[in-house]
Amino acid sequence: MENLEHLINPLSLSGIVFIIVGFIMYKFPPKKINSLYGYRTAASMKNQQNWDFAQVYSAKKMIVIGIIMLLISINFIVINFSNNQIIIIGLILLLFSVLYLFLKTENAIRTNSKKH
Numbered sequence: 221m222e223n224l225e226h227l228i229n230p231l232s233l234s235g236i237v238f239i240i241v242g243f244i245m246y247k248f249p250p251k252k253i254n255s256l257y258g259y260r261t262a263a264s265m266k267n268q269q270n271w272d273f274a275q276v277y278s279a280k281k282m283i284v285i286g287i288i289m290l291l292i293s294i295n296f297i298v299i300n301f302s303n304n305q306i307i308i309i310g311l312i313l314l315l316f317s318v319l320y321l322f323l324k325t326e327n328a329i330r331t332n333s334k335k336h
Contacts, residue, residue, distance in 0.1 A: 229296060231310035234317070235289030242282030249275035261322075263329045273332050278325045285317050 250258040253271045258264075264274035292313060296306050 229293055229306045229310045231289050231296075231306075231313055232293035234310070234314045235286045235293060238282045238286030238289060238317070240286075242279045242286060245275060245282065246279035249279065259325060261326065263326055263333075266333075270329050270333060274325060274329050277328050277332075278321065281321050281324055285321055289313065289317060 245258065249272070253265050253268065254260075258271070259274045259278040261274075264270050293310070301309065
């Protein structure tokens with residue numbers, strides 16, 4: 221039973237949040253550039269075309285990253301890590317996931333801008 225408790229960890233919870241937020245952003249992307257909701261960076265807010273592209277692209281990436289986080293967190297049941305190790309590993313992977321999402325989306329915005 222203790223191993224099942226390892227499913228509730230920063231990585232699995234973050235994965236669930238990424239999937240939910242990604243799905244919401246994909247189904248209901250913000251229509252206009254704003255400072256409250258959506259993928260907001262200088263590049264995405266530069267113009268409406270970048271904004272629209274960034275919302276859909278980042279939402280799709282968030283869903284995929286969330287699924288990967290959940291799949292990785294399932295391994296915490298099989299591999300016998302301590303609670304502290306699970307928390308540290310989960311937080312490190314969360315940090316890398318956010319960084320990956322940011323870098324991939326920013327690169328995609330630049331590439332998409334050059335096409336148009």
